[in-house]
Amino acid sequence: MKMYLNTAWLLSLIAPRKAGQTLLTTGIALLSVTAYAQEVKKDSTDAYKLDEVLVQSVRATAQTPVTFSNITQKDLAPRNLGQDIPVLLNVLPSVVTTTDAGNGIGYTYMRVRGSDASRINVTLNGIPYNDAESQGTFWVNLGDFASSAQSIQLQRGVGTSTNGAGAFGASLNVLTDSYSHEAGGEIANSFGSFNSRKHTVKFTTGLLANRFELAGRLSNIVSEGYIDRASADLKSYFLQGTYVGNTTLVKALVFGGTEKTYQAWNGLEDPEKLANNRTYNVSGQYTDEEGNIRFYDNETDNYRQDHYQLHWSEKLSGSWNTNVALHYTKGSGYFENYRDGADFAEYGLQPAIINGVAVSAGDLITQKWLDNDFYGTTFSVNYNHSKGNIILGGGWNRYDGSHFGKVIWSEYSGNRRPDDRYYDDTARKTDFNIFGKATWQVLEKLSLFGDLQYRKVTYKADGVLAEPVDDVFDFFNPKAGFTYTLNSKNNIYFSYARANREPRRDDYENGSFKPERLNDFELGWRYAGNKVKLNLNGYYMRYKDQLVLTGALNDVGAPIYTNSGDSYRLGVEADAVIALTDKIIFSPNVAISTNKNIDFYFQRDGQLQNLGNTNIAFSPNVVVGSILTFLPVKGLQLSLLNKFVGEQYMGNIDSEQSKLDSYATTDLNVSYEFRTNTFVKTITLSGLVNNVFNYEYESNGYFYTYDAEGPTPGSVQTFEGAGYYPQAGINFLLGATLKF
Template sequence: MKLINKSMLTAVITLSTASIYYAQQTQDTVKSASKDIDEVILRGVTDIAKDRKTPVAVSTIKAAQIVERLGNQEFPEILKTTPSVYVTRGGGGLGDGSLRIRGFDTKNTAVMVNGMPVNDMEGGTVYWSNWQGLSDVTTFMQMQRGLGASKLAIASVGGTINMLTKAADAKQGGNVTLGVGNNGFLKTLFSYNTGRTQSGWSTSFLMSRTATNGYIDGGKGEAYNYYFALGYKPSEKHELQFTFTGAPQWHEQNFQAPISAFLKYGKDGKPNRRYNPNWGYLNGQEFSTNRNWYSKPVAMLNWDWNMNSKSKLSTVLYGSWGRGGGTGMLGSINGKNTNYDATSPLRDANGIIRWDDIVKWNQGGAVPDFGANKVATNGEIGLNTSGNGLTRRASVNSHNWYGVLTNFQHKINDNWNFSVGFDGRYYYGFHPGYVTDFLGASGYQEKGNLNYPSGYIVRDSFNAVPSANPFATATKGDTQYAFRNFDGEVLWGGFFGQLEYSNEKFSAYIQGSASEQGFQRIDNWIVDGVTVKNKQIQNTKTGFKYLFGYNAKGGVNYNIDENHNIFGNVGYYEKQPNNYGVYPSNNQNLNPNLTNEKIMSGELGYGYRSSKLTMNVNLYYTSWKDRFQRFTNLPNLTDVNGKPVSRPYANMDGIQQVHMGVEFEGAYKITNYITVNGMLSIGDWKYKGNASGEIFDENDQPVQLAAGQDNRRTFALDNVKVSDAAQTTASLGVTVNPVKNLSVYGTWTYADRYYGGVSFNQDYLVGPNGEVTDAAKKGALKYPSFSLFDVGTSYTLKLRDQKQSFVFGVNVYNLFDKDYISDARTSVHTKQLGDFKDNASGSAQQQFDAYQKTLYKGLDSSNQVYFGAGITWSASIAFKF
């Protein structure tokens, strides 16, 4: 498949009905917009799908739509009207949004910036808070569902998202923007492009700041964004561009609480959707157990070499230096910690944490309802330990990441093209822990570092805020660390190739790639050759474990006539597990059941294009086998001696998921002033077959659950619905342009068949003869469906010279203030009368009647959930010159 060039740009604009402009553009405006895109995107190593040519399901968002509709939403929310995409704000913290495509999260969705992979190389996750600035600099965003058209061997099980940023040679001009919104949201932005000079130089830069008090209680956050690009085109053969960008940020976080908590602190039987169990006041200031902070500057050097009329070599060198992490708590007070507990004395009547009283207790003071006073450690009353006193610590996830990506393209003749390339990466991750607040204590005693058998006392704390220095050191000193200190090292090398045939009617391609990935875990608290925990000899360094992976895919598209086209694609992918699947149990032991994950995917699609109506319909099927997944905090497990297992988890392998479904999207131009957009996606995503796993306790010790059996057990997973994404989604939108430069829109979105996560316990253990309990047969819990309405308007006021303008915008989200559950961790099914027995609390019927009053929309109120945000709004004014 060709990379984007001028001959492709007209088609690129009409890729998807996700854009409100899709059916509105005439041929002249398409050409104009194409020229704009040609000026602002990097094309060399970027795989861009072409409408009616590339046989994949694809949707495209342009910068204008991002500017008009994103407002103070999370960046992924701009995709929420795209088929099979489920986007939420997660816990509601700044940048904590989550995105799933066809039921797959970002660990299994390839996210790229200008063709550069950005998924974390250890775990595969993309933290959108680290990319806050992308909404400011993205000029073109394309999402390919399924295995997609990318030539790289990347984690595109669910799909591929490629965000193309401003280029240095964008046309001359600038922009000043001020945005405001609910709960103290304030955004300021300034950008300027010099345009290309006669000598071939060009420059672009941007600065912005975003701050908010947060929709959730105790949810403050602040983010900056800087972007600088320097371009040089010495001749028609060579073009270079250097880009440096970053978005340092911090924000307070919220983690799921039971429905009962939202109801308890609500009013008139309605939940308090803003309730956040993780915060309180410390010395009169908001203070949270969980703060995330990060700075991830990225540098890229792109070189495009037009070797001749048929050959081109495109190369990008890049580096990333991530610094930051997230905070949590160490220790307890008389067995009580800050996790949500409605009866905990550590919380006040409003459910927030009593930080000032915790400080008093840490210092040895008497807090009567906390229980016994603090006991001195080594004669020091103010010293905290892992079980005596509360300390806020940080789990650091810093890294140094370097890579090279090069792609050679050659046009054999008018119909045949091929390309080959190399993708090389090196990643070193730093994962120490350190103290961010002693909460009045004089220090923290650490005894987990085997290099210091008698332990040591940490006296210094560090601020959980990003450094102003983009190249700040990732380490702080051995005896400054608390509760952990390990590193991860990842090597990656891959080759890829593609052969493409195309004419006016027919196009086809085949792609293949192969990669070798090496993982090493480095535990800085282990002395080489010592025996730890599970009675095995461990060393500081594991040595590299190398794994080979590959993929092969192909597809065809046939343009029946100027209106109709059909396409199909198929692919097979052997994907290496991530670092946490290679070394799964928080120690240096290699996974004995290590194997590649195997993905098989196929898709059929139909498209229709006319001056009035555009639409796409496609069917997909994806089988994902030999998955590894850790299930944490398994409840109600007892060992062979009948003792409860402390915070057990299971390392489960051999998991298979099957995802299939149908997708529709379309746009109809009713008049020159009114356009209707719609989409519908219906999926069927579930586990296939049971899966087995090894059970461990919180100390990573294997747990024997039954006499004569080891700690490996089989769980009833067959036909359980995949959680974390609505399997039915729909949207309908209307855009009206009553007068020139004025746009008014309204959008309805719908989500149904969202299933909660299953917390595997003893009920889910498969019996010796394959028997499954009635409780396990219930599977995942289906949560209520919901509908949301968004409205907005934008108006561009052109000044007399037409070169300057003001752009005004207003958006209102969840217009009717709908109460709804957006995310759910658990699947606690509603109890029936037969689940109750007569006892001292009353008859079974009385207990059942009392229980019924605790339900929320028919749901057991012990379920752990996030509520979606209520009505929110944003407004902005921009001056463009």
């Protein structure tokens, strides 16, 4: 087979960063030449999939006593039309997703069991992805990453030991594309509401000389967003070179992206606008000299992130294999804001003298920058036996970050030069962990699980408090459990796990310095029949000094947390796959929980009050999802996706004003694949209609309190406020994928 792809237009999508310019440019150039495929014989590595060793140390199996969901690229493909990974995972148990722009493109977020993204450990091929300081994950920096994800596993609860930040609600690990034996290519395009579109090109050379493969992807996603001006322009790339030996697998990967999104993270507080002008965006708003409300056209977030990974997996014998990886991530970018009537002193500016009068405030345009490097190594040694497996692993990672701000324009001239910085701070974080875990069948029907992890974190930062932060944390995280096989279709499991987690940079700024501790108990039953698969899981998660969301936002739209003392999450989750007929498959899930702060204290009207047990913010008691799939004829798939999220509080004081109403959405997904006898192997047509019933809802919001003078002199009164993030009504995406 020959493959001709004209990709001159793709070169304009992504300008490679200098550090990876040669490798990336070479990969792109290979797209425009003729690729020859040859018949290859499957080598001996197929008997033992070394590719999966990349994530073996962090993934759970059917014998691991934790609850998890596996998702493959094939599962995601019919809906992979431009929306981000959190939205694509929305139907999983206990998962709640939201998006700033309202349509699933741009800044999107995911919570699991009420825990937000900063408490969900994410790894890419076993490499930590969470930002070292905020501990969050920003999929906007890796647009269309689902197109390069071979499989994804979501572990709920503490899960098993992994690299990176502590898992306080879930772990999400992604395995990227495997190598291919045969050459091929793929072109995917989609278009939809809000002028959204996605363009993706993938290629693989196949195994050349039975040993080498080069594969890659280029993507561009753009959207104007549902919310006013909430535009997104996401460019991304993925390139990997693979060497396959009889007992060796070496992978070199370079991937990343650039994003420019208009800010929409301020939400909407005005009840009148929420009712009658739901798409209103306050970001960039200012008042001109004539008193007219205007909007700054570059109130944007701009960031570039490039990842470099080198993996070496070696099969030492039938039982032993190893994996070692080196990684480096470079991130740099800023967000730009128009400051209406800013106080010059806050930005290091001297008063401007206008007609002999000192003017100390005026309009400014500022940029807040991040420039950081993250690098390190991960490693594991794996022993596999007919009775189980033993894994020893760990990692060492280092983060060097720079935070600085610039005033790039001032309404009045002052004493500042264009490159001067009104703040200039640095941070350094080192994260070392080592773990050993084993699953072993001690009796015919009983297997035991043990997992011990030691994690050491050092963090130094200035510009956070009056004095520089210099903290060291030593965490010991034990886990243990068992799985008992009742028969060929049923097993039950129980596990206990402890997790510890250090504060984030913003937590220090907000006065919350204590590390958190979690004791997680999980009890479950798995049934695997011919036509029904069922998982039932109960959990009790007891926290000490949990950093719960207060509901409020800081000046850059990031959530604020506070140590809550004692708290817990208690719940039950059930999910199933049911073959109703040979053409109809029903996959429902439900999560019912109670999530409480114990003896929560709050300062109201100048007095400290014990509110007793209160609901933990952003923790709905009921989350239900389902997929009903109909396969009428070969190649045609119709799916109805439903999601219900119960009411939740956006703060921890059970205020009625902090309630976020329950909501339910229904999406319709249609996909039809047909084969041709031409150069194009398959053509897949896909359609996705989101929110079919045009339901008006808000999936996220914020809540805050403030004190002001009360009705009597000298008294203090506490006032409350709330804001919301409206989501889009009915909207659609249509796409076509050609595979060569």
